[in-house]
Amino acid sequence: MNEEKKKALVSLKTAKGQIEGIIKMLEDGRYCVDISNQIIAAQALLKKANMLILKQHMHHCVKDAVKEDKADEKIDEIIDILEKIIKK
Template sequence: MNNEKKKAMLALKTARGQIEAIISMIEEGRYCVDVSNQIIATQALLKKANLLILKQHMYHCVKEAFENNKGNEKIDEIIDILSKITGK
């Protein structure tokens, strides 16, 4: 497992812990703004993990595809992902 994937795993495990904490906060009837702030923090971790995974993909899978004259397929994949991220 490369460095980007290790960092992504750490971010995802932290997000998992935050999600468990958010569920507990809701069950305990905690203040809505506090719950919302925790959700926003978790979303930031998920975005960070996604960026790390995409970075790893670009440096390894996409680079290898271009070396094997199959880069256009990977470009299409990245464009598809970017359209999902941007909502366009």
Template sequence: MNNEQKEAMKILKISKGQIEATIKMIEDERYCVDVSNQIIAAQSLLKKANLLILKQHMNHCVMEAFEHDKGSEKIDEIIGLLSKIIGK
């Protein structure tokens, strides 16, 4: 596991805790805006973890593919992911 993956794992575990806390907030009928703020915080962490995973992918998998003349396949994968991220 490289540094980006370790950091992503750490962030995902934190977001898991936030999601569990958010579920508890709903069960406890906490104020809706507070629940929404927790959801936004969890989403932010998930985005950060995703960027780390994509960075790792670019630095390792994509670079290796280009070294073996298979870079265009990886570029298509990245474009597919980016289209999902930006909602197109």
């Protein structure tokens, strides 16, 4: 596992813990603004993990596809992902 994937895994595990904490906050009837702030923090970790995975994809999969003159499919995949990110 390369460095980007390791960092993404750490972010995802941290987000998982935060989400479990958010669920407990809801069950305990905690203050809505506090819950919302925790949701925002979890979303930031998910975005960070996604960017790390995309970085890894660009540096490895796309780079290899360019060397093999097969980059069009990989570029289209990245464009599809970027469109999903931008629509949010």
